[in-house]
Amino acid sequence: MVVVGAGPVGLWTAAELALGGVRTVVLERATERSPHSKALGVHPRTLEVLAMRGLVRQFLDEGVPVPRWHFGMLENRLDFSVLDTPYPFMLALPQLRTEQLLEEHALALGVRVLRGHTVTGLRQDADGVRLDVTGPDGEHARTARWVVGADGVGSAVRTAAGIAFPGTATTSYGYVGEVRLTSPPVVSAHNEHGALITVPVRDGRYRIAGVDAHDGGAPGPFTLEDLRATTTRVAGSDFGMHDPGWLSRYGNATRLAERYRSGRVLLAGDAAHRHLPAGGVGLNVGVQDAMNLGWRLAAVARGDADPSLLDEYHDERHPIGEQLAEHTLAQSALITATAPDGTALRSLLSRTIATVPEFALALARKLSALDVAYPSAGHPLTGSRMPEDFELLRHGRPLLLVPAGSPGPASTAAAAELGVEVVPGARSWTDAAVVLVRPDGHVGWAADRAADEEVAAALRGLGTRFPRATRPDQAG
């Protein structure tokens, strides 16, 4: 199995594949990881995902919880502390550190990361995929039975697989700069000159991000003097900025891959969706793509499941990509709104956040991804997320929760045959009699009352069997 790209999404995909017993190699173009962190925020559902694999403690120890977060830089913040999760906050942690922790996890599971390897093209047939790679020793070909493109917005894998990437072109540019400040800044400002938000990062440095209504939304280099000028215009001071680190611009182009699967090639993360980095969600949605894909692809690569299981990855995650495009475009409109009609819309929505708790909660659940429930017929729990007990999923195998009583002989036998863990005992979050939880923490099936044979059939409905122990020696 080859994963292209050792960003956060490629690393998490590779770790999930290795956990599922599939030998996995990651090909990464860069010889070293960038010292600049794009993302700063890890949202609640991602923290739950990390908890499912025993990693969350390290993230919590190093990150800073931010209980109130913004939507479209509106003045009134969303209160994450009311969210139904053990992690009711956005965790501020630089992407650099997130990637280091994810790579340690992947390496410990046996993943190999080959840096300085650029994928330039691919061809696939019924049996596998042939990748064109330029590595430290020149050009060579590498074959794999399956390939995951986690190679970011400019994805060579997506292009070579012929997957269309429709959407909207950039209409405005934002900026980001990391600096030291001699006087404490405002947290955020928005007026006819533009918008900005400041976030403390590590070692006394601040990140300032925003848009400037006067620079024509131009692409191109962004200097300390540009940052000083726009901050002074919008916030009335440059707060004594000095010692610049990362200075960059980004656009609001918004695109979504038409298919997340083309034969033996799958896409995840920014390779599948690009958007304005508003609300700090891109990395999070990508890791959640990887969580949905990993157990399916591992099962197919092991030969334990039919490849049609992979089509459900597209069916479940593509609509999430559509929602991501929608709410980041909406935030783009709010952030760049400096004319009277736009500022009127901003104040109306900001006031609604403060006065209508249901509205604020819906937006907070959207950014945190706690609202993700995959459409499904049947019991109301089906498709929803398991809201606690994450440590039970440590080994990446599904769970058969039996809050009332114990499983019958047919379901016990099916669970043993399929590698499903049976967990008896009451659960505080559900009254259902039986709940089948997938390895990605979403409910696959549930019943308030069920005959033994019905439970056994639901287990087989997962479409695969799971290894009892990880088997990282298998070819993928």
Ligand SMILES: Cc1cc2nc3c(=O)[nH]c(=O)nc-3n(C[C@H](O)[C@H](O)[C@H](O)COP(=O)(O)OP(=O)(O)OC[C@H]3O[C@@H](n4cnc5c(N)ncnc54)[C@H](O)[C@@H]3O)c2cc1C
């Ligand atoms: C200013 C800014 C702030 C942001 N803030 C947040 C935030 O707070 N929270 C959040 O969730 N998201 C945020 N994001 C978005 C987040 O950074 C991305 O969504 C995330 O990096 C996507 O991860 P990825 O692994 O899909 O892609 P990437 O991080 O882009 O990783 C792709 C990897 O593939 C490699 N690669 C590319 N092409 C090839 C090739 N041909 N062959 C081999 N390797 C290749 C690249 O070198 C790279 O290492 C922000 C983005 C920006 C620009």
